[in-house]
Amino acid sequence: MEYKDIRKEKKIRRRRLKRILTAFFLSIVFLLWGIYYLLQSDLLNLQMIEVHGNIELTEEEIIDGAKLYTKRNILQYNLLEIKENVEMQPFVKEAIIKRKLPKTMIITVREREKYAIIPYMGSFIYIDQDKVVLQVNDDYLSEDLILITGVEFQSFKLGDKADINNPEMLNTAMELIEASRATSIVEMISEINIEKEDYIQLITFDGIEVLLADTIDPAYSMVALKEVLTSLYTREIKNVIVDMRYKGQISIRDREQWEED
Template sequence: MDYREIRREKKIRNRKVKRSITIVFFVIIFLLWGIYYLLQSDLLNLKELEVYGNHMITKEEILRTPELSIERNIFQYKPSHIKHQIELHPYVEEAHIKRKLPATIIITVKEREKYAIIPYMGSFIYIDHNKVVLEVSDDYLAEDLVLITGVAFNSFKIGDKLDISNEELLDRAMEYIEASKIVSIADIISEINIDQEGYIKLITFDGIEFLLSNREDPAYTILALKEVLTNLYATNKKNVIVDMRYKGQISIRSREQWEEDR
């Protein structure tokens, strides 16, 4: 092949490369223009908000965040900001945010559940299983929740974990609640008092009082307590105090006898 032929082929290749570069350039420009058009058009403006996982709180409460104003472009919303604002609600433990093109944002929440009630200066504090304060009410309406009395408060704030000085005793009381749920007797427990020195007092809706150790295994103790309850109900004994503070020893006395012995 002579020099002129080589030069001619080189020119052809250069023209093809330039043509390809030009085509790619125009494709990129077209794509960028298309993206810009979509971002500026109403097509991608937020039209719908879907909320899943909420039971205790309403969709309106979740969407009250200022980040979720309608008619903004869907890509102008920052999921991390929305997540943070929604999780400020005391009943929201976790939130997940997802865009769904062209115009929908999907919010999935995991709610905190009421676990117990603590009285405080005429009001009632509702907490979850992590001792986070969910709400404060003047009324005690949730009879399916156990009342925990004797809590020594330092401070509390809705949405934050309780700040108390006898936290270890509160933890033990909640372990007793959890164990009672496992053996299906939680619905008969009215109150657990942790203000006693050296033991915990559990009271049923029937008025039966159980004096429990604050050191023994709650699961074992609750199993024994359930057996004692079964025997008491079988013999129709209710106005009694059951002392289970000492491992392997169970003492059952009437309330009058207990007061006399003290």
């Protein structure tokens, strides 16, 4: 190929490359302009917020916590920030946030479940299975939850785990609640007291008192207790103390006789 032909071929290539680069940069400009237009226009303004999975919290509480406002462009919202806002609410364990273009935001939550109630200085602290403080009320609401008494608080904050002096005993109490649910006797139990260092006191709604060692196997103990309570109720015996502190031994004594001893 002659020198003139080579130069001509190079010029053609340069012109072709220039056209390609020009088209590319123009595409970028139009793309950026389009994004800017969408962000500034009313076409993608948030108009609808869907909330799913809520039981304890209302839709309004979740939306307020998310800090979402209609008539703001849906693309201007940071989904991670919304998720963090929603999960700051004590009852929310996990939140999933999605956009549904052009005008809808979808919030799906997984809530924490009230698991037990701890009386404290005239108030009632509701905790979940992870011992996270969900709610504090001045009144004992009519809910089928077990009271855990004898808890020594250092501090507590809504949305955080309870900070207490006897965490091992509280763990055992929570395991007893879980086992009582599994054996279907949770509705019989009114209170679990963990004030003593060497044993746990369980009280039924009928006033039967049960003494359990702090090193018990919760599952085995609740199965055994179910049999004992069934037998007592069948014979209409209530004013007794059931001592299950010693492995393999269950003693039942009249409360008055126990107190005399």
